[in-house]
Amino acid sequence: MDVELSRENPRRTFGAMSTRSPKRDYDYLLKFLLVGDSDVGKQEILSGLDDGANDSPFGYGCGIDYKTTTILLDGKRVKLQLWDASGQGRFCTIFRSYSRGAQGILVVYDITNKWSFDGIDRWLKEVEEHAPGVPKILVGNRLHLAFKRQVSIPAAEQYAMKNDMAFFEVSPLCDFNITESFLELSRIALKRHGIDRFLKCNKVLSLQDLCSRVIVQYTHPHHIEKLPLPTSLRSRLRSFSNTSMCAHPMPSPYPSKRTKIIRPDSPSHTSVRKSCCIS
Incomplete structure (x- = not known):
């Protein structure tokens, strides 16, 4: 069963169940917006998606960064349309128009730029005005530059909790937590629209x-x-791991994850730098 979003009607809040027979290469289609100041690295996040396609319906040179990618969520293929029209003053009207058709929003700031973090309030106000109730997650970008950090993890966690958002710190350069942030937002978006029950359907x-x-x-x-497996298989394992921890928390000698606040996988600055070192 497919969930489809109509490109012709960007204000549509969620796609209807598709009854057409042609086979697609995905099970669900979601539209996500990336918002934040122009220099926080949203384009870096999009460029780091190896399987993404830049097939923008507007063509090139329109000032909107657009990319599609497909992730695996509990065995279901979820195709994401990722849009970045923020940070461009003259395209504010386009951003407002297409924000009404979004199922999820990534609010991005640069952990090395305190000013970009302070400006999140302005973006949230814009989002609440034009896309009220749409699920959001807070994304701290450029974790590989943690030695230049200006925004602490506790401050970001507190802000995310205050605004009912999940929180990730990511690094496109190291491919760190990018897929995980998309998985979490996809899970929240599907659950909000009651589609999560199909992810748990009985099947062989x-x-x-x-x-x-x-x-x-x-x-x-x-x-x-650390498992000696191909990248695609490790990505699949992360998908099953995230789903398993959210749906059926199990006792473990390790600290359990919180419901809303999702910290970077690396437990310390030392390990963060090792995992994001540039050779």
Whole structure:
């Protein structure tokens, strides 16, 4: 069963169930907006998506950064339309128009720029005016520059909790927490529209799905990246791991994750720098 968003009607809040028969390469289609100041690295996030396509319906040179990518959420293929029209003063009207058709919003700031963090209030005000009630997550970009940090993790966590947002710190340069942030926002968006029940439908699992579930049951999320597996398989394992932890929290000797605040996977500055070092 497919969920489709109409490009012709950007104000449509959520796509209706599609009854057309042509087979697609995805199960759900979601539209996400990236908002934030122009120099916080939103384009870096989009450019880091290896499987993304720049097939903008507006063509090139219109001032809107657009990309599509597909993620795997609990065995379902979710295609994301990612739009960045913010930070461009003369395209404010376009941003306001297309924000009404979004199912999720990533509020992005630069952890090395305190001014970009202080400006989030202005973007949230714009979002609440033109897209009230749309799920949001707070994204601190450029974690690989943590040694230049101007915005502390506790300050960002407190702000995210105050505004009912999940929180991630990411690094496009190191491909760190990018997919995880999209997975979390997709899960929230589908749950908001009652589609999450289809993610848990009864079905015969493939051998790969069964193996993935067994591995994540006995492997802590911090250790998945260290497994000697192809990148695509590690991404699949992270998907099953995130879904398993959200749906069925299990006792563990490790600290449990919070519901709303999602800190970087690396527990310390030392490990963050090691995981994001540039050779």
